[in-house]
Amino acid sequence: MRPHDAVSPSSSLASRYRDVRRTTSALAAPLGPEDCTVQSMPDVSPTKWHLAHTTWFFETFVLARALPNREPYDARYGLLFNSYYEALGERTPRAQRGFLSRPTLKEIVAYREAIDEEMHDVLTRGVDADVATVLELGLNHEQQHQELILTDIQHVLAQNPLRPRYTPAPRIVQPVQTKGECPPLAWHHEPEGLRSIGHHGHSFSFDNETPRHRLFVPAFSIASRLVTCGEYLDFIEDGGYTRPELWLSDGWATRHREGWEEPLYWEKQKEDGTYLTFSLHGMMPIDRHAPVAHVSLYEAYAYASWAGARLPTEAEWEITSERCSIGSGHFVGSGLLVPRPLDAGAQEKGPHQMFGDVWEWTGSAYAPYPGFRPLAGALGEYNGKFMCNQMVLRGGSCFSPADHLRRTYRNFFPPGARWQMTGIRLARDLT
Amino acid sequence: MRPHDAVSPSSSLASRYRDVRRTTSALAAPLGPEDCTVQSMPDVSPTKWHLAHTTWFFETFVLARALPNREPYDARYGLLFNSYYEALGERTPRAQRGFLSRPTLKEIVAYREAIDEEMHDVLTRGVDADVATVLELGLNHEQQHQELILTDIQHVLAQNPLRPRYTPAPRIVQPVQTKGECPPLAWHHEPEGLRSIGHHGHSFSFDNETPRHRLFVPAFSIASRLVTCGEYLDFIEDGGYTRPELWLSDGWATRHREGWEEPLYWEKQKEDGTYLTFSLHGMMPIDRHAPVAHVSLYEAYAYASWAGARLPTEAEWEITSERCSIGSGHFVGSGLLVPRPLDAGAQEKGPHQMFGDVWEWTGSAYAPYPGFRPLAGALGEYNGKFMCNQMVLRGGSCFSPADHLRRTYRNFFPPGARWQMTGIRLARDLT
Amino acid sequence: MRPHDAVSPSSSLASRYRDVRRTTSALAAPLGPEDCTVQSMPDVSPTKWHLAHTTWFFETFVLARALPNREPYDARYGLLFNSYYEALGERTPRAQRGFLSRPTLKEIVAYREAIDEEMHDVLTRGVDADVATVLELGLNHEQQHQELILTDIQHVLAQNPLRPRYTPAPRIVQPVQTKGECPPLAWHHEPEGLRSIGHHGHSFSFDNETPRHRLFVPAFSIASRLVTCGEYLDFIEDGGYTRPELWLSDGWATRHREGWEEPLYWEKQKEDGTYLTFSLHGMMPIDRHAPVAHVSLYEAYAYASWAGARLPTEAEWEITSERCSIGSGHFVGSGLLVPRPLDAGAQEKGPHQMFGDVWEWTGSAYAPYPGFRPLAGALGEYNGKFMCNQMVLRGGSCFSPADHLRRTYRNFFPPGARWQMTGIRLARDLT
Amino acid sequence: MRPHDAVSPSSSLASRYRDVRRTTSALAAPLGPEDCTVQSMPDVSPTKWHLAHTTWFFETFVLARALPNREPYDARYGLLFNSYYEALGERTPRAQRGFLSRPTLKEIVAYREAIDEEMHDVLTRGVDADVATVLELGLNHEQQHQELILTDIQHVLAQNPLRPRYTPAPRIVQPVQTKGECPPLAWHHEPEGLRSIGHHGHSFSFDNETPRHRLFVPAFSIASRLVTCGEYLDFIEDGGYTRPELWLSDGWATRHREGWEEPLYWEKQKEDGTYLTFSLHGMMPIDRHAPVAHVSLYEAYAYASWAGARLPTEAEWEITSERCSIGSGHFVGSGLLVPRPLDAGAQEKGPHQMFGDVWEWTGSAYAPYPGFRPLAGALGEYNGKFMCNQMVLRGGSCFSPADHLRRTYRNFFPPGARWQMTGIRLARDLT
Incomplete structure (x- = not known):
């Protein structure tokens, strides 16, 4: 990640932040608390964990820098939602993320909302180049987890003998017969x-x-x-x-x-x-x-x-x-x-x-x-x-x-x- | 299990059935959908699974005998909720019960209620000795799972670094200092x-x-x-x-x-x-x-x-x-x-x-x-x-x-x- | 094992000792140094190890009691040839007995002969009831290992795609067609x-x-x-x-x-x-x-x-x-x-x-x-x-x-x- | 490996072959049959296996090409001594090479000598470019196994609590105190x-x-x-x-x-x-x-x-x-x-x-x-x-x-x- 030379216009940052975060929430919307809890193999993380980890990322790398004396939302969340940063202390082993029934989905959604509110305040007040740089990284990081939410829930649902679907297929997918042959390989x-x-x-x-x-x-x-x-x-x-x-x-x-x-x-x-x-x-x-x-x-x-x-x-x-x-x-x-x-x-x-x-x-x-x-x-x-x-x-x-x-x-x-x-x-x- | 010699008085059977089933539900009451989904090791089953498996037991061994032409509530539930009966076909491997986000807790509660209603009808109409025998076994089986619900959720919650509790301690437990020494071993x-x-x-x-x-x-x-x-x-x-x-x-x-x-x-x-x-x-x-x-x-x-x-x-x-x-x-x-x-x-x-x-x-x-x-x-x-x-x-x-x-x-x-x-x-x- | 009441007649003990030990050697005789070294699974021990362990047993439990100031034959042999006696200190993990190319078969045969000579001296001089008791145990222990030598080498040789034999079949085995039906089960x-x-x-x-x-x-x-x-x-x-x-x-x-x-x-x-x-x-x-x-x-x-x-x-x-x-x-x-x-x-x-x-x-x-x-x-x-x-x-x-x-x-x-x-x-x- | 353009002078090939093969034998010379049999982990091969595999390589890739109607030395040796050539059929799993007590070291030395004799005849008669190419590969292959013989036996001997040595240290190694500091890193x-x-x-x-x-x-x-x-x-x-x-x-x-x-x-x-x-x-x-x-x-x-x-x-x-x-x-x-x-x-x-x-x-x-x-x-x-x-x-x-x-x-x-x-x-x- 390369640093920005100047302070990003804060309104645009705030609105980009809001957009990315909303997109994540929308991806989790079709899923219930049970779906969001399951880890079907060590490589897969529960949706709940993705929702919390990305939030912890902003709290740890952006809010803690922008507001030096700030108290953490919950001091124990690093232990739960740090992914792999050895420099940031102990954490729950990756393969045990599916054992975390608490915090509940509702509590994690509340965590997201609380951090989003703080972030909104910080971003509309304006941030220096360093913080803007990390914010940008955080947004790209969250987008990576958007993809992982879909990838991982596909694996979770696939383990279920009922083969439940995440969403109904949009009409365009349903007639899977393509209209024509795809062009030959050149x-x-x-x-x-x-x-x-x-x-x-x-x-x-x-x-x-x-x-x-x-x-x-x-x-x-x-x-x-x-x-x-x-x-x-x-x-x-x-x-x-x-x-x-x-x-x-x-x-x-x-x-x-x-x-x-x-x-x-x-x-x-x-x-x-x-x-x-x-x-x-x-x-x-x-x-x-x-x-x-x-x-x-x-x-x-x-x-x-x-x-x-x-x-x-x-x-x-x-x-x-x-x-x-x-x-x-x-x-x-x-x-x-x-x-x-x-x-x-x-x-x-x-x-x-x-x-x-x-x-x-x-x-x-x-x-x-x-x-x-x-x-x-x-x-x-x-x-x-x-x-x-x-x-x-x-x-x-x-x-x-x-x-x-x-x-x-x-x-x-x-x-x-x-x-x-x-x-x-x-x-x-x-x- | 030994057979009964005669038809049990139906009202008493129905009320015992209701009591046992209500007790199970009460044990699960302090738990949210996330808690009820987690399997913390192969020996442990999720609460949701206990709730459904005991219900499947009555459906399979009592209702199916008492009502020979009855359609199953959901033909796929045997695959999910059969524990270890080889004679009853394929089933989800034990270690993968925690992968089943669906049916949701709500759907399983609905399943319990539907079977309870059918059971109530059957029991109040009266059952023959064979069915009464299996019913008695089913009630004792459900009581075994009542104990497992507590045993298993203790293990699930213990894996969480937050060490969340199932219920607050009753007052009598809180002062753990005993009033006196317990008597010497004789x-x-x-x-x-x-x-x-x-x-x-x-x-x-x-x-x-x-x-x-x-x-x-x-x-x-x-x-x-x-x-x-x-x-x-x-x-x-x-x-x-x-x-x-x-x-x-x-x-x-x-x-x-x-x-x-x-x-x-x-x-x-x-x-x-x-x-x-x-x-x-x-x-x-x-x-x-x-x-x-x-x-x-x-x-x-x-x-x-x-x-x-x-x-x-x-x-x-x-x-x-x-x-x-x-x-x-x-x-x-x-x-x-x-x-x-x-x-x-x-x-x-x-x-x-x-x-x-x-x-x-x-x-x-x-x-x-x-x-x-x-x-x-x-x-x-x-x-x-x-x-x-x-x-x-x-x-x-x-x-x-x-x-x-x-x-x-x-x-x-x-x-x-x-x-x-x-x-x-x-x-x-x-x- | 129950104690003997009196000193056993020493000549008979010495000759029984000699017979048992010779039988063991005879069982290993058809095997070369390579055969005697292989461990085909953790449950199996190499022939060499059986030959040495039984000898270590007599050295540890008989000679060390009978001759209190005696120096061990090789102070490191306990580490190699103790099977499972926690009370006698550290030892090579069972699954690694097949890693011991040394002592060689020849050295182990020399170890057997040296201990046998010492044992002969001790036994012909006469032993007290305690030592006689342990000697008897040692002889029975060695007979158990005689059976294990055969059992284990069968497993070792079976892993070899060439399926080599331990000995040619005696004539009586070769015509495997039995002369008659065996009697019906009664x-x-x-x-x-x-x-x-x-x-x-x-x-x-x-x-x-x-x-x-x-x-x-x-x-x-x-x-x-x-x-x-x-x-x-x-x-x-x-x-x-x-x-x-x-x-x-x-x-x-x-x-x-x-x-x-x-x-x-x-x-x-x-x-x-x-x-x-x-x-x-x-x-x-x-x-x-x-x-x-x-x-x-x-x-x-x-x-x-x-x-x-x-x-x-x-x-x-x-x-x-x-x-x-x-x-x-x-x-x-x-x-x-x-x-x-x-x-x-x-x-x-x-x-x-x-x-x-x-x-x-x-x-x-x-x-x-x-x-x-x-x-x-x-x-x-x-x-x-x-x-x-x-x-x-x-x-x-x-x-x-x-x-x-x-x-x-x-x-x-x-x-x-x-x-x-x-x-x-x-x-x-x-x- | 690149092909040779012309037939190599046969006398030089024969003498290079002899030299390489003798070097291999010399490396195995300090080792007894037991040492040559042990496999201390799946990555390690027994010395015996190295000696036989390199020989099998010449038999399979050189002799079989140079002498199309030749009978194999032992038709079962491919199963034992093929390393990883899927194209050449089934073979003993790598982790089980240490289970092969037979052929004995002596039999493998005889196998080496027999193939060396055949190779000598072929090489002194002269070989075409194709065969010379594969011969060259075989010699380089054998040199790789010379290194592996030393590497692997070090691991084998290291597992033995006696820590036996392969050879005594030459005098130059024994005084391990270096005469002076080695030059600083530049x-x-x-x-x-x-x-x-x-x-x-x-x-x-x-x-x-x-x-x-x-x-x-x-x-x-x-x-x-x-x-x-x-x-x-x-x-x-x-x-x-x-x-x-x-x-x-x-x-x-x-x-x-x-x-x-x-x-x-x-x-x-x-x-x-x-x-x-x-x-x-x-x-x-x-x-x-x-x-x-x-x-x-x-x-x-x-x-x-x-x-x-x-x-x-x-x-x-x-x-x-x-x-x-x-x-x-x-x-x-x-x-x-x-x-x-x-x-x-x-x-x-x-x-x-x-x-x-x-x-x-x-x-x-x-x-x-x-x-x-x-x-x-x-x-x-x-x-x-x-x-x-x-x-x-x-x-x-x-x-x-x-x-x-x-x-x-x-x-x-x-x-x-x-x-x-x-x-x-x-x-x-x-x-």
Whole structure:
């Protein structure tokens, strides 16, 4: 995250704050107290915890700075709602967040409202550059948790044999039969060259996107669109999950240990061998033309090997992304909450679907950029300490807020993670 | 469970049914939807699950028999609320009961009310002997779950760093300083002889209490009262948790693997080395004169070795219990919800505290009585299939309903279980 | 173990010592240094370790008593070769015995010889009653390890895809086709009565066999012979491993967790569906008339349920055993090293095969007899501390030395253990 | 691995083959059959297995190609001695290599001799380019296992409470007091630029070192020498293992789960707080001037953070290495078998110790080079499928054969691995 040079106009900050916070509340609105309490695996956090943690973040990093003598809302909340900041003391182990029936949802909503009121006062009075910087980080942090609220509740609801839905499907999703075939996969070419990637300038970014730096990128081809469920089904039917030569060694071991035979949430129907999948709208048939989602890096790698291709590096992805507008992407604002097939009439060459729909696994391990410096203090733990055993994903998903994404945005997850809205774009050497 | 010979008077059955069901609801009343959803370990079930499972039991074993063509309330509820009846099909794995945010608490309360209404109709119309028999079992089953609701929610709330309480302590508990010392431990003697234990006659019992049978019991002494917290503290301070010669081999391994250094829920205070303990009324100082609770069989065995004694067999316990009235016991009806010190003025010889306060570990492995026959059908899974790797406990606890206990009642848990309200009575050979 | 009243004639003690020790060496003779080093699971010990541990036992419990100022052979051997005596200090964790490449087999053989020489001197000089008592225990202890050497090496060799054999099969085993059918199963009846079991008198027994005590035994029937492989195959083919109603709850969970579908060492042949089994003579076809072996208590229980019977209690077994001579049993001395079919001409009523062939699972949990007192000092850990979570087995096996067994002998293993030479005898209530 | 253009002169090939094979045998010579059998953890293989696996490699990849109709030496050996080639069928799980007492060491030596004889015949008759290529790979493969034999036996012997040594220390190691201080750490600078790394040309390399490719490298500084034990001790004494801010998140979790408080093999002496370490010469005092070894990537990262530096990337390392001769390195040929302090008189600027002593952790995740193509067939599994969750190490160690290393050589291990001879070199941004 880069500092701002000047005090942000306070009215705009206050209204942005209000908007982001309201959006979060709206995402939790369809859920009852029971839904908001459950943690279905260690990686998942209860909705209640997301609502409280983001609030604790503003209280700890903004209010405590802006109002030095302020008493905490509840001195014990750090123990409950600190996520992973070692510098801020002891905290509830991640895997035990689902044991916290108290504070209740109602109490957490009251906590949110109390902090929002204090924040409103602080922001309308105006804040200095330091506080504004942290506020900006806090808003982006909350947007990350907006995506996690959706991602995690999908996993929670999927464990329930009743397969309850988060919301009814909007009309546009219900007729899952697409009007036409999505365009065939084509390849976009980029020549070799000394290029630059990473964030620069005064606008906000996370620290892990900086510094902007040069690197030499050999010529490459990148796919015009995402891999579809239909294509992935071909991979399955061609024995993709039974051919070790397609897989990374760790992937093959994981696939066996976990018993993977298809993407997460897919369920093969005994009667006819077709697949249903669980989404936030409940069980739905697979849409052959929609991008495949909920695959791990291991499955993405195996699919790419099978297809005679590979995954793009994050540099290749970022360079290519300059040919797309972020605004063209399909984000959470559509209300669809599932990836959308590429329009049958889309121009063949693309590249399309770079933003939104699904996070795209890259072949790049998550590592510091040359010259990377983490933020000072506890916020230095935001990104840097995770730079090992994780892979970079790019482009956002249909669960991401549109105004949260950047071309330089680096998401990261371990290669075996599948509960995120993750998919596949192919690339190739060009030689 | 033994069959009734005749149709029970229906009005009495209906009113007993109503009373038991209301008691269950009252126990859940202090808890919100979040509290009722959490499962803090595989052995613990969420309150919501207890409320629904007991209802499903009546629906499955009573209504389905009494009304053969009846449609189930919700055909999917068996999958959710069957506990362990293999004969009744697939079910949610035990460790995943805490993943079920739906049905909500409100929906489960509605389910209870709907089944209660149907049950009322059936019971007031009158039922045949078979149905009355199963109804009686269902009521006793529900009483077992009443105790589990309290036991389990204590564990759930204990995981929360806020240590929230289930209810405020009644005034009588708050001044934990007892008015006087509890009487010194004395020994009650029984001569050797051919004795009989087990249930007989027409009144209700579980199948595992039958048949009544003869067995030869050597002369023995049994302690006049339960082991107190103060006595257990002496054991701790004498190095009880660091002396392998006092422990069973499996107990010593468990104590190390789990890091036990005191009973469950005890917390040593860094400042002064005293102990607090977590109860349904929140954190409280240890009462030296109250019976020690939340110890495993392993700890009970080590304590007894240290004290130069042993645990009683279940036959010794049952024989001795004939000298006590069940009504003298301290059960859930008192509202104390913690074990109570023996009155300072109690007659020394006793035996006292045989019923209520804490379940008493015996040295007897849970096994079928000679001639034991499980019930027919799915209900045959109620008790018999657990007769391995468990130890018998006797006498009920301050969480048990008074009218649920019998002298012949056999409770059973694995030797490492500590979250139950379990304590220690000593015995000795008399030779 | 009960003390001797007087000094044993030293020449006889010395010669018994020599015989037992030589037998152990002979059992290890077919094995090379590599075979003697491997530990295939935590329950199994390497042959080298058995050879050294039994020697350490004599050094620690006999030589150190008989020769108070004696220096240990190697002061570090306690750390390596103490099994489970907490009173004797730290030791190598059980699961890491297979990490000890040193001392080498040759060095351990030298250790045995050195201690044997010292023992010879001590024994020929004569020992007092105390030492004689411990010597007797040491010899019986070594005989237990003789059986374990065979049991454990069978497991070690079975892990090797080459399935190497310990010794070639003696001619009598090779034609596995029995000459005739073994006699049909018949039932032997015993009336109810006040009986006595347990060891008394001056001859040797382990402490867990004492004291002899009275108990009331209801009338029962017990099977005339062991369950055969053919009968067990019928159980398998009738879906025995897929019917939860036949199994204990823990057994059903274990069967699934471990993937059991047949006894340990049985391998179903893909070609024709027949079974081979791994023995100390390598892979052999199943002999339908031989007693089934290498089943857990859980499988024994399920088989008995399927057969409309149950397992005998240890009292029932011991009472019945008075009708058999131990000498009629089939022990290690035959050299067969596999259980032997009952002779086709055997008298129908039996009981037969009570001693030798396979250890017989009883339905009795391993518990102290009334009035049980463990030995004083470290040897008190020999038996008593294991009296939890284990089941009693009776009668010895084709791996046991004939002169090691007694009617009162109590062997014990956890209910899931299968690598021991364990089998099934049925019993029934007689009412 | 790149193909040779022409048939290698057969006499030279035969003599290289003989030399490499003899070196392997010499490394196993101090070990007895028991030592050669033990597997102390899944990552470690028994010496016997290394001896057989390398032989199986020549039999499978060279003899089977050179002599198409040849019968295998033992058709079952693939099942035992295939390491991880999925394309070559089933194999013994890695964690069970220590269960293989047979074939014996003697039988495996005979297997080696038989294959060596066949290989000699084939090589002296001359081989075509394809076979020569695979032969070269096989020789390099065997050299990798030479290093593993030493690395693994150190771990095996370290588990033994007797801490036996592999060989006595050569005289030069015994006086561990270095003659003088090693030179202070200095920094070597490299300017930014478009550079090339990776292997090219006709000489042998592994496939993962190719293709040589351009990349842009920013200016950097790199340390003149390795981090010493003395410097690492300062880190420990400054609380390095208790300060989460220095560690990667996964590293901190691992350090706690595994209880790390110092490098592997270091043992703090209770008496005086000094450290001994276990080497192939047994327990030895720490040499403050020798390079620290047996640290994980996590510890290397934490040390670098503490020192205000970072680990070099593999490109930085390779570029710097051009300023060193490989021949200057300290490899297995010295017979020291422990890392050696830098000579007190060494020129300050360095860089020194780039080759040999310890493998140097880089900050680069192990990934394919741009344009990487694995070998065809089963040998394509040699490197490529491991390109996930591992970090690159460079430079070889005192266990590596000198003629095995290259500047472009990429070793790789998971970040938590410590049993390898791994150490630390620091780097810094230069801006």
